[in-house]
Each structure stands twice: as C-alpha cells, then as structure tokens.
Amino acid sequence: xxxxxxxxxxxxxxxxxxxxxxxxxxxxxxxxxxxxxxxxxxxxxxxxxxxxxxxxxxxxxxxxxxxxxxxxxxxxxxxxxxxxxxxxxxxxxxxxxxxxxxxxxxxxxxxxxxxxxxxxxxxxxxxxxxxxxxxxxxxxxxxxxxxxxxxxxxxxxxxxxxxxxxxxxxxxxxxxxxxxxxxxxxxxxxxxxxxxxxxxxxxxxxxxxxxxxxxxxxxxxxxxxxxxxxxxxxxxxxxxxxxxxxxxxxxxxxxxxxxxxxxxxxxxxxxxxxxxxxxxxxxxxxxxxxxxxxxxxxxxxxxxxxxxxxxxxxxxxxxxxxxxxxxxxxxxxxxxxxxxxxxxxxxxxxxxxxxxxxxxxxxxxxxxxxxxxxxxxxxxxxxxxxxxxxxxxxxxxxxxxxxxxxxxxxxxxxxxxxxxxxxxxxxxxxxxxxxxxxxxxxxxxxxxxxxxxxxxxxxxxxxxxxxxxxxxxxxxxxxxxxxxxxxxxxxxxxxxxxxxxxxxxxxxxxxxxxxxxxxxxxxxxxxxxxx
Numbered sequence: 001x002x003x004x005x006x007x008x009x010x011x012x013x014x015x016x017x018x019x020x021x022x023x024x025x026x027x028x029x030x031x032x033x034x035x036x037x038x039x040x041x042x043x044x045x046x047x048x049x050x051x052x053x054x055x056x057x058x059x060x061x062x063x064x065x066x067x068x069x070x071x072x073x074x075x076x077x078x079x080x081x082x083x084x085x086x087x088x089x090x091x092x093x094x095x096x097x098x099x100x101x102x103x104x105x106x107x108x109x110x111x112x113x114x115x116x117x118x119x120x121x122x123x124x125x126x127x128x129x130x131x132x133x134x135x136x137x138x139x140x141x142x143x144x145x146x147x148x149x150x151x152x153x154x155x156x157x158x159x160x161x162x163x164x165x166x167x168x169x170x171x172x173x174x175x176x177x178x179x180x181x182x183x184x185x186x187x188x189x190x191x192x193x194x195x196x197x198x199x200x201x202x203x204x205x206x207x208x209x210x211x212x213x214x215x216x217x218x219x220x221x222x223x224x225x226x227x228x229x230x231x232x233x234x235x236x237x238x239x240x241x242x243x244x245x246x247x248x249x250x251x252x253x254x255x256x257x258x259x260x261x262x263x264x265x266x267x268x269x270x271x272x273x274x275x276x277x278x279x280x281x282x283x284x285x286x287x288x289x290x291x292x293x294x295x296x297x298x299x300x301x302x303x304x305x306x307x308x309x310x311x312x313x314x315x316x317x318x319x320x321x322x323x324x325x326x327x328x329x330x331x332x333x334x335x336x337x338x339x340x341x342x343x344x345x346x347x348x349x350x351x352x353x354x355x356x357x358x359x360x361x362x363x364x365x366x367x368x369x370x371x372x373x374x375x376x377x378x379x380x381x382x383x384x385x386x387x388x389x390x391x392x393x394x395x396x397x398x399x400x401x402x403x404x405x406x407x408x409x410x411x412x413x414x415x416x417x418x419x420x421x422x423x424x425x426x427x428x429x430x431x432x433x434x435x436x437x438x439x440x441x442x443x444x445x446x447x448x449x450x451x452x453x454x455x456x457x458x459x460x461x462x463x464x465x466x467x468x469x470x471x472x473x474x475x476x477x478x479x480x481x482x483x484x485x486x487x488x489x490x491x492x493x494x495x496x497x498x499x500x501x502x503x504x505x506x507x508x509x510x511x512x513x514x515x516x517x518x519x520x521x522x523x524x525x526x527x528x529x530x531x
Contacts, residue, residue, distance in 0.1 A: 012233070015226045023081060023129045024226075026073035030057075031122045033070045034092070036312070038099050039325070045317060050099055054092045061085045081128045091121035103167040108204060111171050115148035115208075123147025123212075130227070131220035139218045146212025146230070152205040153234050156241050159185075159249050160332050161325065164376045174200055185249050188380040194246035202241045209234050250380060252332045252503065291507070293514040295467030297341035298334065299489070301481055302327070304473030304497030311497075317361050322499035324369050331382070333503040334414060337510055341415045341464055343387065345481050349423030352392075366420070367397050374404050381413030387460045388422035389430075417463060424483035431457035458484065465489070468513045470506070472498045490516050 013024045037050050057074070060066035066075050078085060094117020105111040124144040132139035155162075155169045162169060163186045175181065178193045185194070209231065216227045241248055302323055309319030327344060334342045347362060370384075377384055384404040393401075401418070434457045438444040444453075455461050466482055466489040474495045478486065492509040494501055 009230070012226050012229045015229055017222045020129055020131075020223065022073075023077045024126055026070075026077040027122055027125050027129075029070050030074040031091070034095055035118075036322075038095050045315065046099055049314070049318075050096065054096065057092065058085075058089065061088065077129070083125050083128060087121050087125055090117060094118050094121070103162075103169060105169070105171050107173050108171045111169065112148060114169070115151045116144060119149075119151025119154070120144035120147040123150070127215075130223035132218050133220060139215055142212055142215035142218065144212075145208055146215055146227075149205055149208035149212050149234055150230070152201075152208060153237050156201075156205075156237065156248055157253055160252050161328055163249065164328065164373050166372070170201060183375075186376055186379065188250045188376070190246045194249070198246050198248060199242060202238050205234075205238055205241075209238070250332075250376070251336065252329060291337070291511045291514040294338050294510060295490075295513050296339070297343070297464045297466050297485075298339050298468045298470065298510070299343040299345070299466045299482055299486060300330070301345045301469070301471040301479060302498040303471060303475055303479075305499060307473065308497040308499045316358055317365075319499065320362055320365055324365055326499050326501065327369075328373065329503050330501075330506050331414070331416060333506045335380070335382075337507065339414065339510075341417065343417040343419055343463070343466070343482070345419045345422070345479075347388075347420050347422070348480065349389070349421060349426050350480070352421075363394060363397055366418075367400055370400055370404055374407065377404070377408050377411070377416070381411045382408060383411040383413075383415045384408045385415055385417040385460060385463070386420055387417050387463060388420045389426065389459075390421075392421055417460065419481065422459075422481075424480040427459050428484060430459075455484075468492065468509065470494060470509050472496055472501045488518070488520055490518065 009028055010025070013021055013028065016024060034050075034053065037053055038046060056066075056068070057071055060068070060071045060075050061078060064075060064079055066072040074088075077083065078088070094114060098114065098118070105114065121144070123146050124140050127140040127143040130143075158169075163182075166182075168182050168185065174197060175184075178197050180193055180197060184191075213231045216224055216231065219227060237253065240253055244251075244253065305319035305323040306316045307319070308322060309316050312318075331342065346366060351362070352359065374384075376382070384401070386401045386405060390398055401420070431454065435444065435449065435454065439446070439449075463485060466486040469478065469482075469486050469489040469491045471478070471491070472494045474493065476493045478491070482489075490513050492512055494505055494509065496502075496505060
C-alpha cells in the first residue's frame with residue numbers, strides 16, 4: 001500500500017534497519033489509505049466511507065486487534081512502540097475537518113493547524129520508532145514540524161489537481177496582501193504578484209523544513225540516513241518551486257534527474273540496496289528528459305477502475321472517481337510533452353449494458369468533472385471536443401459538453417476529445433449510412449468515395465489519425481475504439497490499472513513510441529533491421 005501510494009517516501013523508509021522498516025511502512029500505509037478514502041471516494045459517499053473507517057480504526061485500537069490488513073499493521077505498531085492513540089485520533093479529526101468544511105485558511109497559523117493534523121501527526125507517531133537519543137523531549141515536536149514541511153511540499157505538487165477542484169491549501173491573507181484572488185491561481189497566466197506569492201509560500205515551507213531538520217541529529221544513528229534523505233528531497237523540491245515560480249500552479253513539478261541514479265553510499269544490506277536501486281530507477285524514469293519524437297495524437301483506453309476499487313474493498317464508484325482524478329495529471333503531462341491531440345475513451349456504446357445505477361454515476365461524474373475543469377481548459381488553451389453519438393445522452397449533459405466545445409473552440413494548445421457513447425463500428429456504419437443517403441440523392445459521385453472523402457462522414461472529421469494508442473490494466477485489445485483513426489497506430493499495453501497509471505508511465509509509453517520504426521507498410525531502410 002505504501003509503495004503504490006508514495007514511492008519516494010517508500011524508498012526512504014527502505015533506508016531504515018530491518019527492525020524499524022515494517023513499522024514506518026505501517027504508519028505511512030495507514031495515512032495513505034486514509035488520504036485515499038477522502039480524496040478518491042465520490043463526494044456523496046466520502047463522509048459515510050470515512051466515518052466507517054474512522055470508527056473502525058478507533059475500535060480496533062481499543063480492542064488491540066483488527067481484521068483489516070492496514071489497520072492490523074497500525075494496531076501492531078501502536079502496541080509494539082507504545083504509541084499515543086490520541087495522536088491518531090487527532091489525525092483522523094483533521095481529515096474529517098478537511099472532508100466536511102470548505103478548504104479555506106484565513107492565516108498561516110490556520111494552515112499550520114491543518115498541516116499538523118494531516119502531516120505532523122504521522123511524523124510525531126514515527127518519532128518513537130526512530131528512537132530519539134536520550135529521550136529528548138524536543139524530538140517529537142521537531143518531527144511534527146518536519147511532517148508539516150512534508151505536507152506543505154505535497155501541496156506544491158498537488159496544485160494541478162486541487163486548484164481546479166476549488167481547493168486552495170494556502171493562506172488567504174497572503175492572497176489578499178498581494179491583491180490576488182483564488183481565480184488568479186488557475187488562470188495559467190504568470191504575473192509578478194503570483195511569482196511573489198509562490199516565493200512567499202516557498203519561504204514558509206523553508207522555515208518549517210529548517211526547524212524540522214533539527215530533529216535529525218536527535219535520532220538514533222540508524223535512523224538518520226532516512227531523515228536526511230527526506231530533508232534533502234524536500235529542499236530539492238523547494239528549490240525547483242522557487243525556480244519555476246507561479247508556473248507550478250498549473251504545470252506539475254518536473255525534477256530533472258539523470259536517467260541512471262547511483263545508490264547512495266549508506267549502510268544498507270544487499271537486499272535493501274537492490275530494492276533501492278530498482279526504486280530509484282523508477283523515480284529517474286519519472287523525471288526523464290523529454291523524448292526526441294512525440295506523437296501528435298495519443299488515444300487512451302482508461303481501463304481498470306472497477307478492479308482498482310474491488311482490490312481496495314471500495315465500491316465501483318470510488319474506482320471511477322479515482323480514474324477521473326487521474327486523467328488530469330495525464331493532461332498536464334501531454335501539455336508538457338507537446339502532444340497536440342489527446343483522446344480519452346470515457347464511455348462506450350457497450351457500456352450502456354452496465355447497471356443503471358453505475359451508468360448514472362458515470363454520467364454524473366463526467367458532468368461534475370467538465371464543470372470543474374472547464375475554467376482551466378479555457379485559460380490554458382485546451383480545446384474540448386466530443387466524439388460519439390449525441391442522441392442518447394441526457395439533455396443536460398449534452399448541453400454542457402456542447403457549451404464546453406463552443407467556449408474552447410478558439411483554443412489550439414491541446415485538443416482533448418472525450419469519446420462518449422462511442423463505438424468504432426457504429427461510427428463507420430453511421431458514416432456509411434450518411435454517405436449512402438447523399439449518393440442516393442445524387443450529391444456525391446462514386447469517384448468521390450475515397451478514404452479522404454469517407455473521413456468527412458465520421459463523427460469528428462478533423463480528428464487526425466492516432467499515432468499512439470495506450471490501454472491500461474493489462475488487457476490487450478482495442479475494444480472497438482477508433483478503428484478507422486487507429487489503423488496504423490503504435491499500441492502500448494500497460495499493466496497498471498487506470499487509477500495507478502501515472503505521468504511517468506505515460507512518458508514511458510511516449511518514449512517507447514519514439515523508439516519504434518513507423519513504416520506504414522513501406523520497406524525498411526537499408527540500414528535498418530526489419531522487425
């Protein structure tokens with residue numbers, strides 16, 4: 001659970017001794033599971049799901065046992081290290097406030113209360129496991145501050161997801177002091193005031209980090225490499241925030257790391273060293289340089305939402321919500337890479353056969369997503385298109401999507417097409433039917449029936465051919481998706497379920513595309529090997 005939720009901190013914990021690693025993983029996995037419930041569950045279900053999780057956690061702690069694997073590991077850690085269950089209750093209370101109240105912090109002190117509740121509590125719980133020397137009472141306090149710094153760096157990394165959803169985890173007093181509004185944070189336009197605002201937030205985070213770093217020498221020597229690694233990582237990220245300034249508000253932070261990352265010279269056993277080397281290689285791939293060749297049009301079959309939810313004991317709606325949230329970091333990555341067309345398979349003609357409740361939830365989710373993301377599309381130069389049948393979608397959703405098409409029609413940075421109520425065979429049959437009608441009426445001659453001539457009868461005649469088709473979840477078929485446009489597409493089948501398919505894997509798929517030799521049926525060059 002910890003590895004999937006946050007690879008960087010997982011790798012850091014791997015630097016600890018074998019006696020401490022399981023307990024830190026347990027604390028981080030519990031925090032990740034709690035955060036996942038709050039962030040990925042549909043708003044209508046989030047309170048009920050979180051309330052149950054919170055109640056069961058406290059019951060398990062009181063009973064000193066649990067049937068749930070993540071909570072069982074937490075209970076065991078609390079019992080083995082005599083941790084304060086009241087700190088866990090404080091953490092759950094902070095998440096409860098975050099879930100039930102609008103995200104707004106009038107002052108930095110208000111923000112710090114949130115940082116302490118969500119990040120500081122986990123670090124404070126970790127302090128006894130890291131074994132302060134001489135039982136220094138300042139260690140737990142300083143560790144809590146270090147947790148606050150970690151949580152604030154996480155805020156910088158999540159701007160592109162939180163701000164379009166109306167969540168501003170920054171003090172309003174700083175916005176007002178610089179004559180800014182929350183809307184200014186999402187417009188995608190740099191200004192001296194925005195740059196100064198981000199610099200102030202980085203300075204606040206720097207101050208927390210400097211104070212929290214004082215905990216490092218207070219801990220047992222075997223714990224210090226882990227803590228120093230965390231401090232160094234946060235400082236590197238804050239340096240990048242200062243370099244990028246207000247661009248971090250709408251473009252995800254990209255740390256330029258070398259593709260081959262050396263394993264630090266630390267006292268780790270060979271098994272740890274192998275795990276660390278593999279993990280660091282994945283991190284390096286996440287921040288690899290841009291591929292030399294970038295596809296013009298990338299189409300994605302977003303598969304695996306329901307399996308993702310089932311694996312976590314969550315309802316299918318939670319999987320679809322997680323999948324919806326995962327789409328927007330991929331849009332950011334497409335912008336960074338320079339992809340000009342991105343088509344997402346949102347709902348197929350065959351999906352109508354699913355349970356009526358699930359279909360209704362999917363349509364509601366899409367409607368809510370378009371409503372939340374549309375201001376960002378307008379400001380960031382993203383054009384919205386809809387490819388599919390338009391006669392079976394609810395009038396309200398159809399009007400909403402068509403309004404998004406109109407409002408973004410002049411944008412040209414990236415065309416994002418929703419394939420909604422779409423089926424490839426249906427599209428071709430509908431096109432043939434329209435062509436037949438015009439031929440019967442004498443408006444088109446048989447000599448005009450060419451590939452290019454036929455294209456104009458498709459749902460979106462201007463949609464270019466697909467260069468790269470990606471399907472997640474390990475399934476290896478195209479499922480009736482864009483058969484005409486993807487006739488010569490390069491295909492990458494990814495093992496990850498859609499909610500776990502991150503920007504690093506998207507970039508890796510584009511890099512794989514760049515390595516392939518696209519011949520379109522022509523003979524290979526003399527100096528190339530025919531594959």
